[in-house]
Amino acid sequence: MSDMRTPLKRARGMGAAKEGTGHFWHQRLTALANIPLVIFFVGFVITYNGASYEEIRGVLANPVITVIMMLALLSILYHMKLGMQMIIEDYAEKEGMKVLLLLLNISFVFILGVVSFFALVKIAFGG
Amino acid sequence: MSKTTSIHARPLSPHLQIYRLIPTMLMSIIHRITGGALYFGIVLFVVWVAAAAASKEAFDLVNAVYGSWFGRLVLFGFTWALLHHMIGGLRHLVWDTGRALEKATSTKMAKASIVISVILTVLVWIAGYAVRGGF
Numbered sequence: 001m002s003d004m005r006t007p008l009k010r011a012r013g014m015g016a017a018k019e020g021t022g023h024f025w026h027q028r029l030t031a032l033a034n035i036p037l038v039i040f041f042v043g044f045v046i047t048y049n050g051a052s053y054e055e056i057r058g059v060l061a062n063p064v065i066t067v068i069m070m071l072a073l074l075s076i077l078y079h080m081k082l083g084m085q086m087i088i089e090d091y092a093e094k095e096g097m098k099v100l101l102l103l104l105n106i107s108f109v110f111i112l113g114v115v116s117f118f119a120l121v122k123i124a125f126g127g
Numbered sequence: 128m129s130k131t132t133s134i135h136a137r138p139l140s141p142h143l144q145i146y147r148l149i150p151t152m153l154m155s156i157i158h159r160i161t162g163g164a165l166y167f168g169i170v171l172f173v174v175w176v177a178a179a180a181a182s183k184e185a186f187d188l189v190n191a192v193y194g195s196w197f198g199r200l201v202l203f204g205f206t207w208a209l210l211h212h213m214i215g216g217l218r219h220l221v222w223d224t225g226r227a228l229e230k231a232t233s234t235k236m237a238k239a240s241i242v243i244s245v246i247l248t249v250l251v252w253i254a255g256y257a258v259r260g261g262f
Contacts, residue, residue, distance in 0.1 A: 028220065028223060031216045031219070031220060032220065034213070034216075035213065035216075035217075038209065038213055042206075042209070042210075042251060045255070046251060046254045046255045046258055047258055049255045049258070049259060050190070050194065050259050053179070053183045053186045053187060053190075056179055056186070057179060060176070060179060069176075076169065077169075080162075080165070080166050080169065083162045083163075083166065084162075084163070084166055087159065087162075087163065112169065112170065112173050115173055115177055116172070116173045116176050116177070118180070119173075119176045119177045119179065119180035119181075120176060120180070122180040123176075123179060123180050127180070
């Protein structure tokens with residue numbers, strides 16, 4: 001009897017990352033979002049490089065700055081996760097090592113995300 | 128039926144060192160390296176913002192380390208990696224639309240991206256020093 005499954009059903013879960021074009025699409029989406037966010041970030045660093053503690057605390061407590069910083073971190077960290085995932089899938093030959101590195105990759109971006117978000121929230125609320 | 132014993136003798140594609148290094152290939156490699164460097168380089172930002180949240184002492188310490196000659200050298204490299212990766216990414220976004228894929232055009236874009244990234248990095252640092260009030 002012939003296979004009743006559609007070609008899409010047979011292809012699903014078969015890629016190196018067990019997913020389809022989602023990775024490609026999200027990488028482009030975050031790449032596009034990163035452009036204005038990174039330009040903002042570079043502008044921020046140019047403006048406030050070497051500024052005093054009090055001045056930096058004041059600027060980072062500005063709600064607009066906090067929100068843009070958080071958006072930038074979200075987009076950048078997700079983009080990082082996707083990029084490193086691709087590198088791991090390209091070079092890690094053994095399945096066990098690949099899974100371990102993929103787990104470390106996800107853990108790394110989550111830790112950075114939570115630490116930086118906590119710091120930004122603390123500064124925003126004047127802690 | 129196919130013989131599974133011959134599976135190990137299948138031809139492999141040549142590795143990197145077999146090919147002549149061309150600009151698009153070099154920029155592709157640099158794009159991946161800068162991406163990897165930025166992946167770990169963002170820790171510098173997270174440490175900085177965490178120090179700002181922690182205390183004045185922590186912030187001043189991080190500022191002093193980042194402001195040292197070595198700190199500035201690393202940050203200069205970080206700036207270049209960031210800008211080069213962004214310009215390389217822009218090339219990819221252009222290619223995604225099906226444009227500029229011709230050999231001559233893509234080679235020109237590859238050469239331009241390294242020149243533009245270096246110029247932009249220097250300009251960013253000049254702007255940074257100018258804002259601070261001189262060199």
